[in-house]
Amino acid sequence: MNLTNSFQAVIFDLDGTLMDTVGEIHAALALAFVELRIAEVPPTVVESLVGRGVRSLVERALERQGASRDGLDDAVHRFEHHYAALVATKAVLFPGALDGLRILRDEGLPLAVVTNKPRQFTVKLLEHAGIDSMMASVVAGDDGITRKPAGDMLLAACRQMGSPAAATLMIGDSANDVLAARAAGCPVWCVPYGYTEGQRPETLACDRLVATIAEAARLIVRD
């Protein structure tokens, strides 16, 4: 094994980095909002609301549609109900993600997923994509650890993988991921195709922008 940058492990964000999940999230939110007689939020807007967990997604969607925040608990409950039925039905890995994961796994690097998404949905998505067995650690949004943009979830993954933060690369798609990596002391690279909460990817304060996970893997592992 001959690694550039001497990374000992790699942590991935899930939504917008490894997997394109917005279709299912949009559909579940649309069903919840039909029940509540609230206008549908377009997919491109839903995409800009992903990354800070379910409650924040629903809260910001209600706000955008001018609906009262008083119904937040009910709206979250309805969204989760529909999402439980829809999750891992249409979501796909982004191009290059599987190839990149395989390159890193074959190199013997421990891999992790750190997502603000609740665990039950996270596990279903990883199983659906066939990448659950590749992960040495999965840290999810309802694990009781302070969520991204705090660094705690990344530090938990580092501990589980036995890898020092400074030698553990975070790969994400948003400022939320960059802030979490900085807080944990992890180097951070970003992909440009994900869910950036409306921010232009080239303005993300990451150490490097990589086109795909496959490109990242090839940079991490020197032939």
Ligand SMILES: O=C(O)COP(=O)(O)O
């Ligand atoms: O907001 C979510 O539910 C998950 O987002 P993340 O996978 O980008 O952390």
